[in-house]
Amino acid sequence: MNTMVSATGSVTSGTSAEPRGAKPKRVVSRRNVIVYGTLIVAAIYYILPLYVMIVTSLKGMPEIRLGNIFAPPVEITFEPWVKAWSQACTGLNCDGLSRGFWNSVIITVPSVVISIAVASLNGYTLANWRFKGADVFFTILIVGAFIPYQVMLYPMVIILREMGVYGTLQGLIIVHTVFGMPILTLLFRNYFAALPEELFKAARVDGAGFWNIYFRIMLPISLPIFVVAMILQITGIWNDFLFGVVFTKPDTYPMTVQLNNIVNSVQGVKEYNVNMAATLITGLVPLIVYFVSGKLFVRGIAAGAVKG
Amino acid sequence: MNTSVSVKDLTLKFGAITVLDKLNLDIQDGEFLVLLGSSGCGKSTLLNCIAGLLEPTDGQIFIKDKNVTWEEPKDRGIGMVFQSYALYPQMTVEKNLSFGLRIAGMAKEEIDKRVARASEILQIGPLLQRKPAALSGGQRQRVAIGRALVRDVDVFLFDEPLSNLDAKLRSELRVEIKRLHQNLKNTMIYVTHDQIEALTLADRIAIMRSGLIQQLDDPMTIYNEPNNLYVAGFIGSPAMNFFKGEITSADGRPAFVTNGVTFMLDGYRAKGPLQPGTKAVLGLRPEHISVDGPETVNTHQAVVEIEEPMGADNLIWLKHAGQSMSVRIGGNRRYSPGAQVKLAYDMSLASLFDAETELRI
Amino acid sequence: MNTSVSVKDLTLKFGAITVLDKLNLDIQDGEFLVLLGSSGCGKSTLLNCIAGLLEPTDGQIFIKDKNVTWEEPKDRGIGMVFQSYALYPQMTVEKNLSFGLRIAGMAKEEIDKRVARASEILQIGPLLQRKPAALSGGQRQRVAIGRALVRDVDVFLFDEPLSNLDAKLRSELRVEIKRLHQNLKNTMIYVTHDQIEALTLADRIAIMRSGLIQQLDDPMTIYNEPNNLYVAGFIGSPAMNFFKGEITSADGRPAFVTNGVTFMLDGYRAKGPLQPGTKAVLGLRPEHISVDGPETVNTHQAVVEIEEPMGADNLIWLKHAGQSMSVRIGGNRRYSPGAQVKLAYDMSLASLFDAETELRI
């Protein structure tokens, strides 16, 4: 720029060569290529299995036998979905997943509610009503988060037996509450600890006790973390197989057990299309929960997980 | 008049850390007491002990002559206003105000009456149906006070209620709190680390430092006759100028020498005889030094280093007796750096401290 | 002297919101310019545009006569100090200072030299091996300045660098920044909403309001002769007292009437002839009113409502001409509420504004 313009002078007229306003940007910049490239490649990796499942579930068996699992269906059929939902057999029962669906609902709803209620109460107690020994419980819980479920299976069977609730819905709810507790308690504790302590003090001066503060002050302002806890528990409990199968009976088997039965009961050839449809149907509830509440989930995560 | 709040030998430890150490404090009925001190000195801790939100390790607390050391906060007859206001975000203003009363199971009409009265006093009538998020800082503050007001308590506790506000609002609300106190005539205990707040609001100020009360006096006494070096340096902005030196006598009169410069102590009201040879610190407030005024027994030359015009006033920083000092003059008098000025001091307003004990002499 | 930073017709929109609207500003070489305005008026936005951290929607920016509108921040010859300091928390002070230089591939000796110089200027030598978490607020602040310093830039940009500090520290660091400017003689642009900072630091102050500069002048002019009602009300703490009324003439001399009270305007330096009948606003600063002093042409009676002792000064709030007003008097003069006082005004220091255009008349 050799024609250095005096800044006070006639710059305002500005030649077109003179930079002015926003710097022009190319759409296909190197940065965009890298960023979107990364995202798209990753997106393919993540979306591919879902694509394959959907496509396969819409094909007939002859088409599947021909090969390409990535090819879109030539002839779309909903037969596999119908079969998976209401006709697939396990042993003598040929009513597909439909039976398990309501069992799953009956198991999931109270388990989610109770496990979250207990965990949020734990978090609240740990964050606001610290008493001697509370930290010890918490440390044990955190370590408990690392214990494989299989290891705890036997002791759990014995505990439930001694409590006389083995094989009942209550028993299963207890199991889910116990094993959901470590992570959920951690989340709730972090969340409540990040709330201004003065809120708690103000309520105490106002004469509110433990339960009043919990129900009337803390609960109403914890929506984000409740959403996170709910999503984690709904997916966790809905997807649970081990406890569902060990702690229930055939007529109360959840959907995952039915799914396992359908997928693992091979009748001659593997009916991939039915299996895929069954898989999709089983995953549908948590998937819907995710798609609906994705934004809230991210917000809640920010509130509960990041502040370590 | 009776004592309203009385703290006896209060000690509080967090594990090994002693935050309050055998603290004693008596507050009169209807008094406005300010606890002033730098961050971390234990002000909030003391207030929380009085409120019953922290359990003291030792000692007793009396409110209205009743030993409340082990009472629940709600049974102490106190109301509290917090720094962040701590309004319940999910409740409307009205619900915020009435929450405590509803918890206590008070009759609906009585609640309404009290809320109405508080909202009238604080002029928040039109806001009653809003949620805290829809209020400005000042309005939130008023609601927070209202929450204490409806509970009809004897003692109001404030924990830095203005520190989150900007300067302009702060000075407005200061006046409002003062007015409120004049109307209600409750006992108020107010924690702050802003000395202007302390000076303007308090009937008495308790200056705290690491869990101990350094001086408990009315604002003017604290400002003009600080008990010790810490109080002297803490109060006043710009801060008091300090000179380290020695007491001597010149012409048979007591004097103070520092770096070869002599200050005659004529007019200083010493607490006892001034022993020549005592190492001492002389404190002079920037506004008690006159510049280029009539000569007195103490008139020195100095050079202007920096000028800080602050509108109404002008603060000039000078080099004197080998150290930097500040002098406050009228906003319309200007000195540029390098200018020579004549300084004169009024020793009746000065403070003198023993260099060792740091106590006023 | 040359212009150091020059902003031409700068416009910036966030979507539909226009934050800056064809703003023009010329800053001289070595000048200390303060951008003052209430929250959200666009100060930071303007500063970020100058720094190159925000892209303007339209307009140009010149630094040292070079058009830098499209330059990267690092190529503009600017250094910036942020409100939160934005120190890199995991690096020692030394690393913080040198990181930019090392990235730029500067020779080791040169880096060391610059760091040494900066740490000397800012007296942070002993802190060089600490991490930011182990520094006090004031020390962090200095490191943040140091980071700009080592880059050896022409223009320093400060975005409310003191607003996170407590009052005491703030006033100390203010002096330090002023001293730094006197030594370095760089151009400095300083954003704040604290008027004391603006008044004490600035060579010139630009008062901003919703993206527009209201007045650009040296501090004394801004304080004593505010351009318009907004500036008059914004600057000064406690704020200027305003009276709404009308210009008349009494005894053939210009006067101002409000609520039946007449103020003679003798000594007021009007910009033009004062038209009787004009609706106007009279502004009187609290410190320009004398209480119980010698009588002047303007002497009124008033009743004290509240007293706010602030140590060095005493602020009294009075009821006068049907409204509340504040007057500042010496810290040792006390008035209790209810006292009758005599007020006298110096009209040469008053301000008069057209009630409609809000401009000074």
Next chain:
Amino acid sequence: TDLEVTHWWTSGGEAAAVAELAKAFNATGNKWVDGAIAGGGDTARPIMISRITGGDPMGATQFNTGRQADELVEAGLMQDVTEVAKAEGWDKIINPPSLYKSCVKDGKWFCVPINIHSWQWMWMNNGVFEKIGKPVPKNWNEFVADVPDLQKAGIIPLAVGGQSWQSNGLFGVLQVALGGVDLWKKVNVDKDAKVAGGPEMLKIFKAAAQAREWSKDTKVQDWNQATNLVITGKAAAQIMGDWAQGEFAVAGKVAGKDYTCLPGLGVNEVISTGGDSFYFPKQKDPEKTKAQLVLAKTLLDKNTQVAFNLKKGSLPVRGDVDLAAANDCMKKGLEILKKGSVLPDGSQTLSPDTTGQLQDVIDKFWHDLSITPEEAQKQYAAIIAKAD
């Protein structure tokens, strides 16, 4: 009375067989509540055991005939069905008698054997051999000779699914067929580590090493998928228990025409008498206990035995039933049974723990081609030495 019955029979043929049991039981005025758990015994057994020990027992449950439920019986968790056994004279009708030995503890009956499953079979697709222009092999050695031709034709000579019990079972079959019954007994019954480490055994390992090469292109997990490879002609043969027959049946294949079965690989024609038994966990409700006894009786009923075993492809436990409808292969089996060439099953002679350990060794040897027969044999013998 409703009685919940758990089992792991979920494949096509198995389910059809269970339906016969259910039908018979329902005909007694009770109700069979089906509790199938798919995924095989490995998946199902932990669940069954948990429920029994957890105090929520099912009405009846399948276990493999053998030692799997011994401790449950010892712990007193199982219903004593001696009453029915005596009345029905089970000790006389069950053939071979070795079958019920594991049901009887201290003279009391705790379970009902329901079928005989033998591992000792090889299944071959006749069409495949037609394609390569060879006759269907009559024994293992002939099969070995055909392997190169099969491979040339792009056919997997031997289909073996990925699950570890499949390779392990196959190894057992080789042991009996190529090593002889005596060798097998010395190792599996007498737990003679010397024999297990001896040269005879090494031959078996070498044969297995050959077989693993032939099977390595079988990229399926489940046994019935492997069977399916044989059915569809992608593979030539599979060594698998008689339950594989059910798959052929479901696919509409006819024994002798479409496929051929070789008991004992055509070398050593024996039947190992594995199988399934039903146990009856103790119930609180006396009504249920009654129903359990009814079920026990029903299971050994002649008609039930016939109907069930025809569908299941297994052999009945009663020597006195007429299996006129049986197909070619089953008849071969019955013949051998009549001759008394029977062996106990591995699960009757070895504890599940030992079985599991042996299985790990064989499984690893099968899939890791770098392990030499000698190495594998050494580990194998070490486990036999410590076996219980």
Next chain:
Amino acid sequence: MERAAPKRRNSLFKNMSAKIAAIPMAFTALVVFLGGTIWTVVYSFTNSKLLPRLNFVGFDQYARLWSTPRWLISVENLAIYGVLSLIFSLVIGFTLAVAMDQKIRFENTFRTIFLYPFALSFIVTGLVWQWLLNPDLGVQHIVRSLGFTSFTFDPLYNADIVIYGVLIAGLWQGTGLIMVIMLAGLRGIDEEIWRASRVDGIPTWKTYVFIIIPMLRPVFVTTLVLIGSGIIKVYDLIVAQTGGGPGGASEVPAKYVYDLMFYSQNLGQGFAASSMMLVTVIVIIIPWAYLEFSGKRAR
């Protein structure tokens, strides 16, 4: 005023409600986790078979455990899987979070895509990837049918690389959550840090590496807890995808425990393996949890 002070309340009854509310937590912590652990450890010194019996045999079970090739393989697999899963989860999660943080278009869409696998169970994940990685059906089949007939990609049937096949599926399921947490962390970083680094002229990637990552410590801690607890528990995925095969090449400790306890009916051995896992967890976690969650946060 000299009246006797009211008695200090018995500290046991102080905050009674809080203590009552903590009963489920105390029960879980003490009875289930602590009690269950102790019970497990005690029985690991017995020769329990199908049912737990107090028939002590000293360290026999441990001696056998550490001489069992399958256990050794399991431990080795867990180590490989753990280290790789940790590294890749963090790297992929962070990379995606960074890409998502570039003010991109369709952010919601991308986030949903990355996150949805987390809604699916490991059983489903295992099945899907078993199909995709099946050489006769999935990726290998497709690439071969495109003409690259020598292309081989059958991790699930190759003992040497089977654990990587499992890893592919594990990452697919879990990295979305890590990404979201990282993203939340990135969004929480003070904008001014970015500005400062731009003024300092530090390239974006260097800012991430030298400034942002060190600032995200608490976020990394949370993700470590999540990934770590997931790794130790890995079981369903293996069972659904490989069943531990081929030839036990993808065995993991949790599966060993389960199989020994229920399949081999050797509880003592299963408990010994459990105890080994517990000891490892405790040795790693307790000091860390102590540092991370106590003291510092005290009020």
